[in-house]
Amino acid sequence: MDDKVLEQVYQESLEERLISYIAKENNVSLEKAMAIYYGSKLSNKINQGKEGMQYLDYKVLADILKETEPELFEK
Incomplete structure (x- = not known):
C-alpha cells in the first residue's frame, strides 16, 4: 500500500468518525x-x-466546525 492510498483510507475513516x-x-x-x-x-x-486539518482528532474537528460554522447546526 503506497502513501497516497494509506492517506485516503485514513481520511475516509476520519470522516466516518467525525x-x-x-x-x-x-x-x-x-x-x-x-x-x-x-x-x-x-x-x-x-x-x-x-x-x-486532516491530522487533527475528530473531536477537535467537530469542535472547530461548530465554532466556525454554527449556521450549519441550526435546525
Missing part, C-alpha cells in the same frame, strides 16, 4: 450530520489537506 460524532453530540440523524459535514468549509480543507 460524522458519527457530530450526529451523537448534536442529537441529529447520520444523514443530517453528513449534510452538516459535507456542506462545510472544513470538509474542503480536510479533503484538500489544507492547514494540516
Whole structure:
C-alpha cells in the first residue's frame, strides 16, 4: 500500500468518525450530520489537506466546525 492510498483510507475513516460524532453530540440523524459535514468549509480543507486539518482528532474537528460554522447546526 503506497502513501497516497494509506492517506485516503485514513481520511475516509476520519470522516466516518467525525460524522458519527457530530450526529451523537448534536442529537441529529447520520444523514443530517453528513449534510452538516459535507456542506462545510472544513470538509474542503480536510479533503484538500489544507492547514494540516486532516491530522487533527475528530473531536477537535467537530469542535472547530461548530465554532466556525454554527449556521450549519441550526435546525
